[in-house]
Amino acid sequence: xxxxxxxxxxxxxxxxxxxxxxxxxxxxxxxxxxxxxxxxxxxxxxxxxxxxxxxxxxxxxxxxxxxxxxxxxxxxxxxxxxxxxxxxxxxxxxxxxxxxxxxxxxxxxxxxxxxxxxxxxxxxxxxxxxxxxxxxxxxxxxxxxxxxxxxxxxxxxxxxxxxxxxxxxxxxxxxxxxxxxxxxxxxxxxxxxxxxxxxxxxxxxxxxxxxxxxxxxxxxxxxxxxxxxxxxxxxxxxxxxxxxxxxxxxxxxxxxxxxxxxxxxxxxxxxxxxxxxxxxxxxxxxxxxxxxxxxxxxxxxxxxxxxxxxxxxxxxxxxxxxxxxxxxxxxxxxxxxxxxxxxxxxxxxxxxxxxxx
Amino acid sequence: xxxxxxxxxxxxxxxxxxxxxxxxxxxxxxxxxxxxxxxxxxxxxxxxxxxxxxxxxxxxxxxxxxxxxxxxxxxxxxxxxxxxxxxxxxxxxxxxxxxxxxxxxxxxxxxxxxxxxxxxxxxxxxxxxxxxxxxxxxxxxxxxxxxxxxxxxxxxxxxxxxxxxxxxxxxxxxxxxxxxxxxxxxxxxxxxxxxxxxxxxxxxxxxxxxxxxxxxxxxxxxxxxxxxxxxxxxxxxxxxxxxxxxxxxxxxxxxxxxxxxxxxxxxxxxxxxxxxxxxxxxxxxxxxxxxxxxxxxxxxxxxxxxxxxxxxxxxxxxxxxxxxxxxxxxxxxxxxxxxxxxxxxxxxxxxxxxxxxxxxxxxxxxxxxxxxxxxxxxxxxxxxxxxxxxx
Ligand SMILES: Cc1ncc(COP(=O)(O)O)c(C=O)c1O
Numbered sequence: 001x002x003x004x005x006x007x008x009x010x011x012x013x014x015x016x017x018x019x020x021x022x023x024x025x026x027x028x029x030x031x032x033x034x035x036x037x038x039x040x041x042x043x044x045x046x047x048x049x050x051x052x053x054x055x056x057x058x059x060x061x062x063x064x065x066x067x068x069x070x071x072x073x074x075x076x077x078x079x080x081x082x083x084x085x086x087x088x089x090x091x092x093x094x095x096x097x098x099x100x101x102x103x104x105x106x107x108x109x110x111x112x113x114x115x116x117x118x119x120x121x122x123x124x125x126x127x128x129x130x131x132x133x134x135x136x137x138x139x140x141x142x143x144x145x146x147x148x149x150x151x152x153x154x155x156x157x158x159x160x161x162x163x164x165x166x167x168x169x170x171x172x173x174x175x176x177x178x179x180x181x182x183x184x185x186x187x188x189x190x191x192x193x194x195x196x197x198x199x200x201x202x203x204x205x206x207x208x209x210x211x212x213x214x215x216x217x218x219x220x221x222x223x224x225x226x227x228x229x230x231x232x233x234x235x236x237x238x239x240x241x242x243x244x245x246x247x248x249x250x251x252x253x254x255x256x257x258x259x260x261x262x263x264x265x266x267x268x269x270x271x272x273x274x275x276x277x278x279x280x281x282x283x284x285x286x287x288x289x290x291x292x293x294x295x296x297x298x299x300x301x302x303x304x305x306x307x308x309x310x311x312x313x314x315x316x317x318x319x320x321x322x323x324x325x326x327x328x329x330x331x332x333x334x335x336x337x338x339x340x341x342x343x344x345x346x347x348x349x350x351x352x353x354x355x356x357x
Numbered sequence: 358x359x360x361x362x363x364x365x366x367x368x369x370x371x372x373x374x375x376x377x378x379x380x381x382x383x384x385x386x387x388x389x390x391x392x393x394x395x396x397x398x399x400x401x402x403x404x405x406x407x408x409x410x411x412x413x414x415x416x417x418x419x420x421x422x423x424x425x426x427x428x429x430x431x432x433x434x435x436x437x438x439x440x441x442x443x444x445x446x447x448x449x450x451x452x453x454x455x456x457x458x459x460x461x462x463x464x465x466x467x468x469x470x471x472x473x474x475x476x477x478x479x480x481x482x483x484x485x486x487x488x489x490x491x492x493x494x495x496x497x498x499x500x501x502x503x504x505x506x507x508x509x510x511x512x513x514x515x516x517x518x519x520x521x522x523x524x525x526x527x528x529x530x531x532x533x534x535x536x537x538x539x540x541x542x543x544x545x546x547x548x549x550x551x552x553x554x555x556x557x558x559x560x561x562x563x564x565x566x567x568x569x570x571x572x573x574x575x576x577x578x579x580x581x582x583x584x585x586x587x588x589x590x591x592x593x594x595x596x597x598x599x600x601x602x603x604x605x606x607x608x609x610x611x612x613x614x615x616x617x618x619x620x621x622x623x624x625x626x627x628x629x630x631x632x633x634x635x636x637x638x639x640x641x642x643x644x645x646x647x648x649x650x651x652x653x654x655x656x657x658x659x660x661x662x663x664x665x666x667x668x669x670x671x672x673x674x675x676x677x678x679x680x681x682x683x684x685x686x687x688x689x690x691x692x693x694x695x696x697x698x699x700x701x702x703x704x705x706x707x708x709x710x711x712x713x714x715x716x717x718x719x720x721x722x723x724x725x726x727x728x729x730x731x732x733x734x735x736x737x738x739x740x741x742x743x744x745x746x747x748x
Contacts, residue, residue: 028671033690069671072690109744116741117668 001120002026003162006106007061007068009053011177011184012125012165014060018180019164020123021064027123029061029068032110034077035195060182071113073105080104082195086208089232092259093334096304097193099149107157121160125173126150129166129346130158136287137346141169148304151338151352155287166346202233202241214264216242219257219273221249231259234266237274237330244268255330275327279311281337281353282319288341288350291315298339298350300324302331313339313350320353333357359678359726363563363655363716364512364540370565370610370717377567377606387599388588397601404608408572411615412559413548420573420591421604425539425560427584428573429459431595432535432556433506435581437467440503440533442582449498451476451505451532453486454699455513460506460537461695478507483648484516484700491526499530506534509541509557513683513696513712514647515656517545524553533579539563539571543614544622544653555579559611561603565717566610570603625715626654632713632724633657639732646697646710655715658683660697660706664738667691669711672734678727683712 003025005017020027031054061068081100088095111122127139128147139145165173177185196204209232216226226244238256248254254268292315300311300322310325322337335355340347385397409416422428440447450473452464467473476494478486486507505527510517520536527534533555541547543564549557560571575581587596636643644660666682673680683694693707
């Protein structure tokens with residue numbers, strides 16, 4: 001096959017591209033330039049979108065011996081990921097930009113362009129398994145598993161995707177990179193949001209949304225217990241950085257329970273008030289088979305690297321509802337709920353949807 | 358492989374390569390006083406005479422450098438500094454909108470860091486400069502102009518400038534005129550003295566010599582403040598131990614390119630015309646860019662409406678065809694060509710462009726390969742570009 005390898009400049013995508021070559025594909029490497037102004041993005045080790053990353057990707061492509069180009073996706077990325085990120089926070093939700101980038105950029109804008117140019121598929125260095133059965137499964141390296149941020153992909157997108165790393169641990173990938181003479185073998189993993197240069201999400205949002213002071217209200221007493229400079233800066237489940245003027249009457253720590261953009265209010269309460277046993281979600285995608293008609297017994301994950309909970313998922317007209325077997329704390333609207341079917345050969349992604357409440 | 362990117366760099370001539378290897382085997386620093394040094398110096402000075410002879414300069418006017426970018430920087434900054442030192446109000450630099458970045462960015466740097474003011478000369482739709490515009494510019498600012506710099510021939514669209522006319526206008530005002538003749542030497546007749554320019558840039562790797570060696574021809578009455586200080590080589594204008602082997606190979610290549618220019622131009626222009634004709638037949642919507650007559654013999658430059666040059670390049674590269682979008686990278690991302698924008702093209706047209714350049718090793722088979730691959734590539738690139746439509 002003629003395949004396009006998306007190369008971030010990190011070790012995973014470099015090894016994925018090399019494996020695609022080894023598997024006999026005709027591989028072309030592409031680095032996505034996502035920053036309108038690369039200097040403002042995280043540099044070096046921690047990001048994925050700097051000039052240094054671009055050079056690392058090019059060097060890896062040269063070592064592997066494949067053509068390499070830079071594609072300018074900055075405008076699309078800005079519209080579909082960065083602007084969306086800001087708008088979601090403004091609406092009181094907690095977005096996952098990596099997931100959005102997969103959905104809108106890597107497996108949409110890039111994949112579409114690749115197909116138009118005559119490529120058959122896109123190869124990435126995500127840690128997830130996608131076998132001949134077409135099912136998306138967790139990586140053998142559960143700690144590095146990225147199936148959660150891929151679960152938004154549709155059948156059509158998965159059919160044109162190749163994830164060569166799913167059967168390897170991260171340690172094996174690094175060792176292979178070293179063996180193949182790839183200089184990125186020991187480059188640290190990226191963890192943070194690539195377009196927030198200093199890691200200060202709150203400052204980033206404040207810059208774009210402006211300050212908008214409002215009240216912090218206690219859910220138990222109904223009293224105003226503090227103030228904030230922008231409700232958008234809070235995430236459900238957050239405890240630190242609340243700066244309450246008054247301790248809660250019961251003397252116990254307070255957590256963010258909800259954000260109400262309409263009244264610009266942040267509501268806080270005790271830990272147990274965070275507990276949720278039912279989750280509703282919209283925009284469902286089913287890739288593990290047909291759209292279910294009866295309730296499904298499965299496991300759900302409610303945020304990246306979050307715990308897995310047994311649940312019954314019921315499909316509704318416009319989304320789904322999940323009945324959790326045990327309550328979970330800190331479920332944030334805007335995150336994805338991903339349903340898995342436990343499987344010894346790797347838990348299978350059944351589908352995903354966006355949490356509304 | 359069909360190599361259609363000779364304007365980026367062209368294969369070394371056998372005789373230049375052989376001269377390089379033979380000289381590189383010899384020890385000797387051209388500044389040393391002993392026999393080995395004398396031998397190296399003889400090689401350098403013979404090379405200087407060879408270059409001077411074929412380019413219409415005096416040997417003492419040839420300053421060897423580390424290539425075209427250095428020569429351009431030395432001319433632009435060096436002459437600016439020297440003129441400003443002589444008279445503090447000579448701080449205006451006049452340049453063209455279509456210069457190579459080696460000139461463009463040097464001028465911009467002077468504006469940003471040295472307080473230079475810049476007069477940019479526009480070009481017409483074919484990329485041609487108008488000597489009358491220079492006359493108007495110099496009539497308005499002449500006594501404050503440190504130098505005029507305008508290329509002999511454009512590296513992207515191949516347009517050849519009326520350099521002698523421009524230099525004559527500069528001479529009327531007593532302003533030194535520098536020209537970047539990198540793309541011109543060996544392609545069109547270039548004579549330093551006859552052209553009336555004060556300084557001229559030439560580089561090795563565009564005419565069959567090695568990369569990293571070139572020269573600035575600098576008239577004896579024109580001062581340039583050095584960029585590099587040190588051992589005082591090259592009239593004290595360019596310090597650094599001379600690259601004897603590189604200079605010898607450079608001189609061999611310059612001599613061969615200039616002596617063979619007429620025959621080369623006739624052969625390559627005929628092949629280029631065939632390429633243009635066949636591209637037009639294969640893709641009737643193409644726009645041919647640049648001046649149809651005052652043009653480098655090896656240059657064919659097109660816009661492919663509805664396509665992105667980047668996509669075409671990728672697709673042609675996959676078929677073993679090497680060409681160029683001509684656009685520079687800024688922060689790793691291709692920018693629309695400043696040359697096409699200056700010629701009045703809009704962003705889309707500028708981004709839809711590809712440059713094919715022929716050279717001394719080009720054959721009809723290269724053109725055949727291009728024509729075989731082009732229609733399918735254009736078709737695909739169009740489909741990819743159609744995805745870009747705003748949602
Ligand atoms: C017109 C022009 N000027 C300057 C340069 C730079 O010369 P060099 O590559 O020798 O530094 C080039 C080619 O790269 C050129 O085409």
